[in-house]
Amino acid sequence: METDLLIIGGGPAGLNAAYEAASHGIETLVIEESFSMGGQLRQQTQVLDKLPKQFEKQRGTTLARTLIEKLSTLNVKVLLKHTMIGTYQDGRIGVSNGVKTIPITAKRIIVTTGAAEEASVFPGWTLPGVMTIGAAQILMNREYVQPGKNALVLGSNTFSLEIVKQFKEMGVTVRGIIESNSELISKHEKIIKSIKKDGIPLYLNSYIENATGVGEVQKVTLNHNGITEEMNIDLVCIGKGVAPILEPFEIMNCSFTYQIRLGGWVPQYSISMETSSPSAYIAGNAAGITSMGGILLTGQLAAVSVAESLGFLNEKLATEKRASLWKELHCIETTADLREVFNARMALIKDYHEEANLLPSSLFDLSLEEC
Amino acid sequence: MTNQYDVVVIGSGVIGSSIAYHLSESKQKEILVIDKGFPLSGTSGSTQAWVWVHNKTPSWYGELSMYSAELYPFLERKIGDVEYKRTGGIAPFFNESDREKALRLAEKQAEVGIDIEVLNREQVLEKEPALSPTIAGATYSKIDGNVNPFRLVELYIKAAKRNGAEFSFYNPVIDIDKDNGNFTITTKEGVFYAKQLILAGGPWTKGLGELLGIDIPVKQVRGQIIVTEPLAPLIKHTIGGMRQADNGEILIGYSKEEVGYDRRTTLDVIQDTAKMAVDYLPDLARANIVRCFSGIRVMPHDGFPILGEIPEIDNAFIAVMHSGITLSPLVGTLMTELLTEGETSIDLKRLRFNRFNECNV
Numbered sequence: 001m002e003t004d005l006l007i008i009g010g011g012p013a014g015l016n017a018a019y020e021a022a023s024h025g026i027e028t029l030v031i032e033e034s035f036s037m038g039g040q041l042r043q044q045t046q047v048l049d050k051l052p053k054q055f056e057k058q059r060g061t062t063l064a065r066t067l068i069e070k071l072s073t074l075n076v077k078v079l080l081k082h083t084m085i086g087t088y089q090d091g092r093i094g095v096s097n098g099v100k101t102i103p104i105t106a107k108r109i110i111v112t113t114g115a116a117e118e119a120s121v122f123p124g125w126t127l128p129g130v131m132t133i134g135a136a137q138i139l140m141n142r143e144y145v146q147p148g149k150n151a152l153v154l155g156s157n158t159f160s161l162e163i164v165k166q167f168k169e170m171g172v173t174v175r176g177i178i179e180s181n182s183e184l185i186s187k188h189e190k191i192i193k194s195i196k197k198d199g200i201p202l203y204l205n206s207y208i209e210n211a212t213g214v215g216e217v218q219k220v221t222l223n224h225n226g227i228t229e230e231m232n233i234d235l236v237c238i239g240k241g242v243a244p245i246l247e248p249f250e251i252m253n254c255s256f257t258y259q260i261r262l263g264g265w266v267p268q269y270s271i272s273m274e275t276s277s278p279s280a281y282i283a284g285n286a287a288g289i290t291s292m293g294g295i296l297l298t299g300q301l302a303a304v305s306v307a308e309s310l311g312f313l314n315e316k317l318a319t320e321k322r323a324s325l326w327k328e329l330h331c332i333e334t335t336a337d338l339r340e341v342f343n344a345r346m347a348l349i350k351d352y353h354e355e356a357n358l359l360p361s362s363l364f365d366l367s368l369e370e371c
Numbered sequence: 372m373t374n375q376y377d378v379v380v381i382g383s384g385v386i387g388s389s390i391a392y393h394l395s396e397s398k399q400k401e402i403l404v405i406d407k408g409f410p411l412s413g414t415s416g417s418t419q420a421w422v423w424v425h426n427k428t429p430s431w432y433g434e435l436s437m438y439s440a441e442l443y444p445f446l447e448r449k450i451g452d453v454e455y456k457r458t459g460g461i462a463p464f465f466n467e468s469d470r471e472k473a474l475r476l477a478e479k480q481a482e483v484g485i486d487i488e489v490l491n492r493e494q495v496l497e498k499e500p501a502l503s504p505t506i507a508g509a510t511y512s513k514i515d516g517n518v519n520p521f522r523l524v525e526l527y528i529k530a531a532k533r534n535g536a537e538f539s540f541y542n543p544v545i546d547i548d549k550d551n552g553n554f555t556i557t558t559k560e561g562v563f564y565a566k567q568l569i570l571a572g573g574p575w576t577k578g579l580g581e582l583l584g585i586d587i588p589v590k591q592v593r594g595q596i597i598v599t600e601p602l603a604p605l606i607k608h609t610i611g612g613m614r615q616a617d618n619g620e621i622l623i624g625y626s627k628e629e630v631g632y633d634r635r636t637t638l639d640v641i642q643d644t645a646k647m648a649v650d651y652l653p654d655l656a657r658a659n660i661v662r663c664f665s666g667i668r669v670m671p672h673d674g675f676p677i678l679g680e681i682p683e684i685d686n687a688f689i690a691v692m693h694s695g696i697t698l699s700p701l702v703g704t705l706m707t708e709l710l711t712e713g714e715t716s717i718d719l720k721r722l723r724f725n726r727f728n729e730c731n732v
Contacts, residue, residue, distance in 0.1 A: 086638040
């Protein structure tokens with residue numbers, strides 16, 4: 001199979017990149033390992049604000065439909081339930097549907113594999129009833145299933161706290177939020193205040209010693225400042241945050257760097273979102289954990305760069321377009337409390353430009369400009 | 372940590388850590404092992420970890436491998452359970468015309484005491500019913516087996532540490548100098564001095580040699596390996612190309628490529644490897660692959676270990692070889708003899724570094 005552009009991942013970054021690229025006339029193929037497109041948007045029932053200016057404020061589930069519908073009149077082909085499993089020596093990408101492996105020849109590739117939740121390991125963590133907080137969200141919002149009755153949530157980032165709020169609405173009793181640090185990870189004052197108002201116990205300096213049960217989790221032993229407490233629990237949600245999914249970049253021999261603010265190990269990339277692997281671009285949470293606004297904008301940025309490199313957009317127009325997208329990204333990440341993420345991103349790009357002897361960019365001064 | 376040691380070993384893979392352990396047993400020497408990374412992040416951690424003897428040729432090389440395999444049960448008693456299993460080894464052949472070769476191998480290896488049976492199809496299938504009925508026969512030996520490389524290297528290091536050896540990880544060697552009978556080893560983390568120096572860097576030994584101004588005749592060879600999902604017991608023996616681990620995963624690998632230090636896997640090789648595996652074990656066609664990985668292995672130019680003194684540099688030694696897992700107990704023992712007594716119980720003449728120079732003369 002041959003295509004101008006192959007996009008790996010049909011989540012918001014991949015879909016927005018596909019829209020931008022195909023709008024310039026680029027023949028685009030999206031592969032998605034799940035049975036439907038939309039990625040994590042599919043269970044995000046919350047209203048997303050701070051989206052890029054062409055999008056109205058809307059629910060995640062609606063945004064998924066919006067992005068998919070925008071592609072319907074364009075030259076975009078989608079392969080669902082297809083996974084990238086490797087590359088051939090000549091650079092072709094091997095994509096498997098579980099039965100056959102299809103070699104795909106693509107002039108350019110954008111990898112938008114997103115992020116995966118981090119696990120936390122304790123004795124009993126493999127018992128049914130122990131799941132990530134994201135899995136609990138899928139059960140509630142996509143499958144309409146109450147994941148349990150008496151829950152413990154391990155980890156206190158903003159996402160975990162948002163789900164704790166939703167648990168209350170769904171009739172799940174949250175018996176405690178467990179945090180190994182001495183303060184909550186989330187700095188989202190509004191949510192913290194409302195959690196405290198609801199009287200949900202916060203266990204700081206605490207951890208789960210073990211989870212036990214026959215066939216499913218029934219009891220959890222909590223260690224709180226050295227004192228142990230046993231609780232009757234049928235749901236443990238691990239909310240330890242997310243980290244970029246890196247395997248495709250490893251397979252393509254991309255160089256990596258460590259940026260804790262971006263989620264740990266991330267591929268290096270340029271101001272054009274191009275990685276160190278020739279013709280391979282990156283966007284979305286794979287390029288650093290950010291907000292939905294950042295996910296969509298990096299997808300668009302990568303696609304603009306692909307359009308330029310394939311001759312569908314001249315250098316001047318592409319540079320202008322990138323500059324305006326970076327400005328918008330700067331403003332979105334800054335106002336969404338992600339200033340540190342934006343700065344880490346710029347530091348990553350600057351380092352990579354210096355290391356790879358790429359041209360310096362005037363965009364590096366962006367972080368100084370106010371919105 | 373002082374800076375002065377009797378022996379500095381560079382490389383903490385299966386060879387470097389085995390030498391450190393065996394050398395530490397007498398507790399006579401201050402030992403430091405330096406590694407640019409962490410144990411098992413290189414070759415020793417990316418292998419099928421066979422302890423493989425029976426078709427190593429010529430027979431003197433098979434004999435060395437056999438001595439080493441014989442040491443494994445004793446090693447386990449000393450350092451702990453390394454999950455060494457003497458499964459027996461089967462090397463199938465698909466053409467009747469290969470039987471003659473197999474019989475010659477058995478005859479040759481018998482001269483050094485390696486017991487090989489040449490089996491016909493029925494005999495092989497009786498031992499290993501899952502093998503393809505298209506095979507013509509196989510060579511079989513009881514001496515072959517496999518080991519868990521992670522436990523092996525970890526326990527070598529733990530035992531060596533108990534005996535007082537020191538280790539410095541994530542510490543690349545930047546420079547090596549020799550003056551006044553002492554080696555000065557400059558590393559990222561500081562400078563160390565050694566009376567005796569051992570290069571055991573596996574595929575990276577070439578670079579270490581350059582620091583000493585010598586050309587070490589080794590190549591880097593990439594081997595790509597497939598790991599299946601855990602399967603019900605399917606094969607009992609170590610089979611030329613694959614083995615089944617305790618948890619049911621089958622590890623499969625046949626490939627050899629010279630691509631330098633590139634550790635990627637490629638679908639071309641992975642698909643060939645999978646095809647070959649199915650030719651051997653038709654049932655594998657239904658197994659899911661969960662992972663692929665590759666390892667960079669070292670291959671001396673003539674295929675045999677380079678072991679012993681480095682010519683023209685007093686007190687510098689080298690231990691570099693393919694089949695490090697198979698040979699590590701023996702290599703650790705012999706290097707200890709060489710460093711402490713100046714001679715070895717087995718003649719190392721064939722393995723000397725200067726055999727390469729002799730070839731040129």
